[in-house]
Amino acid sequence: MDSQFDLAVRSLLSALEWLTVWDGKVSLGMFLKYWRLLSGTQFPGEDRGYQEVVTQLYRVRRSIVYDQFFIRITDWELPLGKPISLDFLRSIGGLKENS
Structure with missing residues (x-):
């Protein structure tokens, strides 16, 4: 079973891969920027x-770092837990949804 952290990482990577659909490459810098934006905190180990950071990403099931700069997910299907993982991201930084 995937941890909430794994789901959060893969959900973010999935969204970023859609943003870069022309080449599908998500740079480490882009990933870290959006992680901080969505969670309000640094990625574990970023400091x-x-x-x-690469070591932390290697621990996430189905994630791969290649060319020492880009991140991808493999065999990705949107899990039923995706909303939970986004809640996890918000809970890290104490972000609240606007109603």
């Missing part, structure tokens, strides 16, 4: 440098 310890690039290699620590």
Whole structure:
């Protein structure tokens, strides 16, 4: 079973891959920028440098870092838990939805 963290990472990667549909490449910088924007916090290990971020991403099932700069997900299907993972992102930074 996937953790909420794994679901959050893959949900964000899935959304970003749609934004870059012309080449499907999501850069590490783009991923980190949107993670901070959506969660209001740094990605785990970001304060310890690039290699620590890559290490964290390798721990996420079905994620892959290639060319030492781009991130992809493999065999992705939208899970039923996607709304839960977005809630997880919001809970990290204490973000509230506008009603």
